[in-house]
Amino acid sequence: MNNTTPRSQHVHTTATTIAQSETEDEVSPFFIDLSTLNEDSLDHLRSVGLLPPAKLPDDDYDDANDNNETPRRSNDHFNPLAIRLLRSAHTAYLVNALSDPLSRGFVSLDASHPWMVYWCLHSLDLLGYFDDDDEPSSGSTSGLMSDVLADVEVLQKGQLLSRIVSTLGACWTEVAVDILRDEVMGDARLRLLHHQQLEQQSAATDNTTCTVPQQDSSYTAIQAGGFGGGPQQMPHCAPTYAAVLSLSIVASLGLSKSNTHPYYKAGREALNLLSDKRLQMYAFFVSLRVDASQLYETNIVDSTAFRMQHDGEVDVRATYCLLAPAHLLGLLLDDDNVYQHGTNDDANTCTNSTNLLTTSSISRHIASCQTFEGGFGAEPHNEAHGGYTFCALAALRILNAVHTTDVQALRGWLARRQLGYEGGFCGRTNKLVDGCYSFWQGGAVAVLDGWLLEQKHTDSDSMETVDTDEQSNEILFDELLLQRYILLCAQDVKGGLRDKPSKQRDFYHSCYNLSGLSVAQHKVCHTWPCRDVDASKRNDGLNEMFGDAKFNVVGRTDPVINIRVERVQFMLGQQFHDSDSD
Amino acid sequence: MIDFQTVFSDITPVPQNEGKEPPVCSIAYAPEFIEAYDYLRALLRKDERSNRALDLTTLCLKLNPANYTVWHYRRMILVELGGGGIDDAAITKDLDFADDLGGTNPKNYQLWYHRRALLEIRFKNATEENGIDAAKKELKYVDRILEDDSKNYHAWSHRQWIIRTMNNSDLWKSEIEYSHTKIKDDPRNNSAWSQRWFATHRGQVASFAGLGTFISCDELRKKGVILSSELADEEAHYALCGAEIDPYNESPWRYLIGVLMEQWRCAQRENNSHEISKAVELITNNISNIKELKHSLKDNPPLKEGAAPCVSLMSALVDLLELFVENEELLKEASNLCKELAEVDTVRRKYWRKRDANVMNII
Numbered sequence: 001m002n003n004t005t006p007r008s009q010h011v012h013t014t015a016t017t018i019a020q021s022e023t024e025d026e027v028s029p030f031f032i033d034l035s036t037l038n039e040d041s042l043d044h045l046r047s048v049g050l051l052p053p054a055k056l057p058d059d060d061y062d063d064a065n066d067n068n069e070t071p072r073r074s075n076d077h078f079n080p081l082a083i084r085l086l087r088s089a090h091t092a093y094l095v096n097a098l099s100d101p102l103s104r105g106f107v108s109l110d111a112s113h114p115w116m117v118y119w120c121l122h123s124l125d126l127l128g129y130f131d132d133d134d135e136p137s138s139g140s141t142s143g144l145m146s147d148v149l150a151d152v153e154v155l156q157k158g159q160l161l162s163r164i165v166s167t168l169g170a171c172w173t174e175v176a177v178d179i180l181r182d183e184v185m186g187d188a189r190l191r192l193l194h195h196q197q198l199e200q201q202s203a204a205t206d207n208t209t210c211t212v213p214q215q216d217s218s219y220t221a222i223q224a225g226g227f228g229g230g231p232q233q234m235p236h237c238a239p240t241y242a243a244v245l246s247l248s249i250v251a252s253l254g255l256s257k258s259n260t261h262p263y264y265k266a267g268r269e270a271l272n273l274l275s276d277k278r279l280q281m282y283a284f285f286v287s288l289r290v291d292a293s294q295l296y297e298t299n300i301v302d303s304t305a306f307r308m309q310h311d312g313e314v315d316v317r318a319t320y321c322l323l324a325p326a327h328l329l330g331l332l333l334d335d336d337n338v339y340q341h342g343t344n345d346d347a348n349t350c351t352n353s354t355n356l357l358t359t360s361s362i363s364r365h366i367a368s369c370q371t372f373e374g375g376f377g378a379e380p381h382n383e384a385h386g387g388y389t390f391c392a393l394a395a396l397r398i399l400n401a402v403h404t405t406d407v408q409a410l411r412g413w414l415a416r417r418q419l420g421y422e423g424g425f426c427g428r429t430n431k432l433v434d435g436c437y438s439f440w441q442g443g444a445v446a447v448l449d450g451w452l453l454e455q456k457h458t459d460s461d462s463m464e465t466v467d468t469d470e471q472s473n474e475i476l477f478d479e480l481l482l483q484r485y486i487l488l489c490a491q492d493v494k495g496g497l498r499d500k501p502s503k504q505r506d507f508y509h510s511c512y513n514l515s516g517l518s519v520a521q522h523k524v525c526h527t528w529p530c531r532d533v534d535a536s537k538r539n540d541g542l543n544e545m546f547g548d549a550k551f552n553v554v555g556r557t558d559p560v561i562n563i564r565v566e567r568v569q570f571m572l573g574q575q576f577h578d579s580d581s582d
Numbered sequence: 583m584i585d586f587q588t589v590f591s592d593i594t595p596v597p598q599n600e601g602k603e604p605p606v607c608s609i610a611y612a613p614e615f616i617e618a619y620d621y622l623r624a625l626l627r628k629d630e631r632s633n634r635a636l637d638l639t640t641l642c643l644k645l646n647p648a649n650y651t652v653w654h655y656r657r658m659i660l661v662e663l664g665g666g667g668i669d670d671a672a673i674t675k676d677l678d679f680a681d682d683l684g685g686t687n688p689k690n691y692q693l694w695y696h697r698r699a700l701l702e703i704r705f706k707n708a709t710e711e712n713g714i715d716a717a718k719k720e721l722k723y724v725d726r727i728l729e730d731d732s733k734n735y736h737a738w739s740h741r742q743w744i745i746r747t748m749n750n751s752d753l754w755k756s757e758i759e760y761s762h763t764k765i766k767d768d769p770r771n772n773s774a775w776s777q778r779w780f781a782t783h784r785g786q787v788a789s790f791a792g793l794g795t796f797i798s799c800d801e802l803r804k805k806g807v808i809l810s811s812e813l814a815d816e817e818a819h820y821a822l823c824g825a826e827i828d829p830y831n832e833s834p835w836r837y838l839i840g841v842l843m844e845q846w847r848c849a850q851r852e853n854n855s856h857e858i859s860k861a862v863e864l865i866t867n868n869i870s871n872i873k874e875l876k877h878s879l880k881d882n883p884p885l886k887e888g889a890a891p892c893v894s895l896m897s898a899l900v901d902l903l904e905l906f907v908e909n910e911e912l913l914k915e916a917s918n919l920c921k922e923l924a925e926v927d928t929v930r931r932k933y934w935r936k937r938d939a940n941v942m943n944i945i
Binding site: 005006008009010011012014015016017097098099101102103104106107108109110111112113116117120160162163164166167169170228229230231232233234236296297299300308309310311312313368371372373374377378379380381382383384385409411412415416418419420423428429430431474476477478481 | 596598599600601602603604605606607608609610611612615623626645646648649650651654657691694695698699732733735738739742746749767768769770771772773776777779780783785786787797805807827828829830831832833836837839840841843844884885890897901927928929930931932933936
């Protein structure tokens with residue numbers, strides 16, 4: 001591809017233009033025309049895995065790529081200068097991070113354990129680490145050493161998944177919350193949870209001192225819960241998001257296999273954990289609501305924001321971090337048929353059910369965080385920022401309220417965030433490229449494009465109807481340039497991905513570079529959740545690919561939730577039965 | 583450092599329970615980290631709110647300032663020790679503590695939230711005058727942080743919170759000045775442009791989609807939710823001056839479009855002919871100003887390389903021209919610009935083709 005995209009321009013030199021020029025200088029060596037390199041340099045690139053081996057054996061793709069779902073185009077010509085995703089180096093880095101103790105320097109992430117798990121697990125899932133692992137053949141009669149090793153590997157992966165569930169389970173904590181009695185009675189999920197807890201209490205009080213429920217109070221005490229940043233830490237939205245997404249990945253991996261497969265047990269445990277705790281999480285989320293009309297005096301009546309934790313900051317991250325897991329756990333449905341087996345008086349006094357996490361006051365608050373630039377800030381009037389924009393948009397998608405924002409302004413702002421020279425995204429206007437925005441901004445484009453595509457499919461009067469562009473499910477940003485930035489500038493040859501070449505690799509940047517790569521590679525889905533799960537196995541499901549196309553394909557992530565579409569599909573297919581307490 | 587054996591002789595430390603299987607992503611803690619946190623867990627379990635517990639949170643936060651559970655616990659202890667509130671001396675002490683932990687470029691949520699939580703109490707308890715003084719002092723602190731990192735997101739957000747909370751006319755005015763100073767320092771400091779918007783709007787939100795009941799433009803202007811016509815004129819002028827300094831700088835252009843679109847959308851929404859003609863005039867004036875700048879750039883290219891196409895300027899023009907949905911000439915102009923942008927702003931070629939298709943669709 002053409003390596004000479006124009007550099008940024010300025011008339012007036014400032015701190016910003018200096019930093020920008022330095023960054024362009026920093027990345028430019030990576031854009032060198034490979035055909036001008038001497039054989040020694042090419043050999044070096046081959047030895048680290050950035051280029052395919054010089055002489056490619058016929059079955060190289062099978063060996064190098066433990067992911068058979070990558071499409072094979074038999075008519076593809078072998079290109080010795082096609083840049084490769086360092087699959088095995090990244091895999092080793094991430095597996096190591098999960099399984100071996102991290103050095104003491106990681107204590108700054110001691111309140112982010114579920115995040116670390118999610119970053120590594122989702123990255124590995126995108127790399128296809130858990131794909132197509134056959135069950136160890138009980139009568140492994142072949143006797144081939146390779147088969148035996150493969151069996152051991154699958155067992156080890158199964159153990160890793162079990163350890164993940166155990167670690168996340170240890171991060172679960174409960175917290176007593178007071179919720180308005182009327183709200184508890186008006187919400188089928190809270191009613192059921194309250195009822196279950198009363199029954200548990202009365203069963204427990206048979207042999208202990210009886211605590212009389214305070215009937216006169218306008219509040220109802222509920223034992224809520226969520227995941228904390230580590231064992232014995234307070235529940236918090238962000239680790240709850242990370243833990244629920246991780247457990248969903250494990251559940252989907254395990255339960256799509258037979259019950260004798262090494263992944264199955266971990267999958268079962270993960271789903272049980274989620275299923276046991278989901279109503280308590282719902283109560284926790286509800287207890288984090290904040291009256292935003294009061295907080296921001298916004299002239300907007302009835303607007304709801306959320307705190308990240310009790311006694312914690314309010315911003316749109318919180319809204320997204322609780323809506324995404326609530327969506328996966330079927331907690332945003334308005335259907336209260338499922339909940340009609342409550343038998344006590346309270347449960348029957350109210351037949352209507354209001355879902356407290358889908359009220360229009362929530363999307364009203366999110367919309368008020370959109371700025372004059374078009375992106376969203378953490379709170380009303382904060383500067384438009386990639387991370388918050390993703391959270392705002394994805395939350396609105398979940399609430400089916402994208403139309404309440406200025407879509408054209410948002411589209412323009414997102415488009416302007418891709419840097420012409422570097423090819424990656426920046427987080428804010430006049431800021432530097434950073435690999436993590438490959439997903440925050442790139443994913444937001446995918447969410448928005450998907451929504452617009454859906455509008456077009458469902459509403460013929462939509463203003464996007466006339467579309468001269470025949471490839472309308474192509475993503476709106478420049479997917480080749482983004483892939484180029486990720487593959488050339490963000491990969492550390494030792495494994496792991498980074499912000500930019502001068503920065504160290506880390507789990508966070510590994511996750512969001514790979515997620516961004518996924519978004520850049522796969523065509524936009526016109527439904528959400530995406531039902532065409534197998535699209536990525538076909539060539540027509542892919543965008544234009546940078547580098548070694550066959551080798552570089554990663555799994556398809558759901559841009560709203562950011563776990564693979566198969567995982568979302570699996571979770572949404574679950575019927576959670578909130579059994580009465582036993 | 584704490585002499586645990588003496589100070590906590592009555593406490594049995596509680597080790598971290600990492601689950602029944604070998605944990606993933608576990609950290610090989612230093613021995614002093616384990617000791618401090620084992621005792622912390624023991625005190626948390628008892629919910630002991632004492633001076634020694636406060637000292638322990640100090641140690642634990644030094645070891646990891648991102649542990650939100652410890653920060654929360656610390657606030658509970660401070661309230662308890664203050665007999666149900668936190669006195670001003672303790673607030674000062676803890677603000678300093680948070681400052682020390684953050685270093686010169688604090689970027690963790692907990693440190694900033696701790697400041698907010700403490701200052702909320704200080705502001706609430708203060709007389710009006712004392713409150714303003716306290717706010718000014720905190721604004722100075724934030725300024726010090728912005729000296730080091732002029733785009734620190736938390737710091738700007740914190741400034742907004744202080745000013746919004748005090749809601750004092752002088753503070754609103756001086757914040758416009760402050761943003762101006764920062765814009766002068768670096769016209770590409772987009773945070774400063776964003777702050778200017780916040781200050782000129784006095785923190786009020788004009789999210790038209792969100793405004794439930796219909797309020798007239800006049801009403802919105804009176805409340806200050808949208809700029810008065812005069813102020814809109816001034817701010818558009820300010821933005822254009824910024825764009826003249828460096829037309830390749832996106833920030834003033836987007837500020838300009840923001841100011842103009844706000845007036846336009848309000849008028850559209852009201853569908854009042856007087857309002858609409860006012861907005862049309864404002865935008866028409868600005869279109870000619872932008873075109874003038876465009877021509878002067880062509881005649882006197884500011885860059886050595888020659889007349890490099892100015893994407894930000896052209897984008898702004900498209901945004902304005904396409905508003906005139908009944909004027910085919912202006913729409914064609916917009917369409918031509920989109921076509922040109924698709925050629926010169928290659929990373930966004932698909933976007934410009936879409937924009938062009940939308941404009942053509944109106945024609």
